[in-house]
Amino acid sequence: MKTAAAHSPDTGLFLTFYGDTVDLLRRTPNDAQTIIYPLSRRASIKDILESLGVPHTEVGRIVRAGQEQTFEKIAEVGEHFHIHPLSPATPPTVATTLRPETVSDCIFLADINVARLAGLLRMVGFDAEAVGREMTSSVTLDRAIGEKRILLTRNRDLLKQRRLVFGRLVRSQDPEKQLKEILNLYRLQDRIRPFSRCIACNRPLAEVDKKTVIDRLLPLTRKYYDRFYQCTGCGKIYWRGSHHDKMTAQLERILGKMQCRWRLPQDQPIPDQARHDGDGKA
Ligand SMILES: [Zn+2]
Numbered sequence: 001m002k003t004a005a006a007h008s009p010d011t012g013l014f015l016t017f018y019g020d021t022v023d024l025l026r027r028t029p030n031d032a033q034t035i036i037y038p039l040s041r042r043a044s045i046k047d048i049l050e051s052l053g054v055p056h057t058e059v060g061r062i063v064r065a066g067q068e069q070t071f072e073k074i075a076e077v078g079e080h081f082h083i084h085p086l087s088p089a090t091p092p093t094v095a096t097t098l099r100p101e102t103v104s105d106c107i108f109l110a111d112i113n114v115a116r117l118a119g120l121l122r123m124v125g126f127d128a129e130a131v132g133r134e135m136t137s138s139v140t141l142d143r144a145i146g147e148k149r150i151l152l153t154r155n156r157d158l159l160k161q162r163r164l165v166f167g168r169l170v171r172s173q174d175p176e177k178q179l180k181e182i183l184n185l186y187r188l189q190d191r192i193r194p195f196s197r198c199i200a201c202n203r204p205l206a207e208v209d210k211k212t213v214i215d216r217l218l219p220l221t222r223k224y225y226d227r228f229y230q231c232t233g234c235g236k237i238y239w240r241g242s243h244h245d246k247m248t249a250q251l252e253r254i255l256g257k258m259q260c261r262w263r264l265p266q267d268q269p270i271p272d273q274a275r276h277d278g279d280g281k282a
Helices: 019-024 045-051 112-123 137-146 175-185 210-216 219-224 244-256
Strands: 012-017 034-038 059-064 080-085 108-110 128-130 150-153 167-169 205-208 228-231
Touching (some): 137 150
């Protein structure tokens, strides 16, 4: 196999890519997944990577001569950098050379291009706010940074913003595959709590006394169900109703293949939103 050194120009540096960073490259690397980058200007490693199509958010480690590097490192001719992907081994809750600041927990802000992913994350219990149609890129970034949320998006340019520390270029176009991608990447498989969060507005659900919501229930719901949950944000009412089998089957389909430890506890609420117009007592 050719080595990177065999291609060595006098004016370039070497970048070897690993894992799924290779898929993002706008130039084809050699057999060793190495690109020789002509260095014609003073540039940080962040700028060089992004000019090749790899947003800094997608990089977990940069190593040169066995030493971890920062994004601000100014590249020199002849240097060889190894670019490792974001991975479950580099969770955002642990400080690294690239990201000394951490998030305290994996909470998300889902861009409008992955809106259905936000709903699925909520369905399995994770805090996932959604970007509104009226939100500009600047406002989206402000919110992700201000609330220390991981920005999930399919917009590569948005992730190149220097002030954004935590983000993910969601790779799949299929929402269920996107969910698997995020659960795997952030090692969330064992923290799944189906139906603990409001799918509509992302706030947690809390069990409520049937008496407090009885006026909002349809007659049959009132008759056959005794345990109710209410969104602490929007007030929607949930109970273990007719959507139980459908949504459980969906979860089995998505999560079953992941072999992650999840189950549906008997006391977990199942979304089956109360209608307000059923018996005229809303
Ligand atoms: Zn709600």
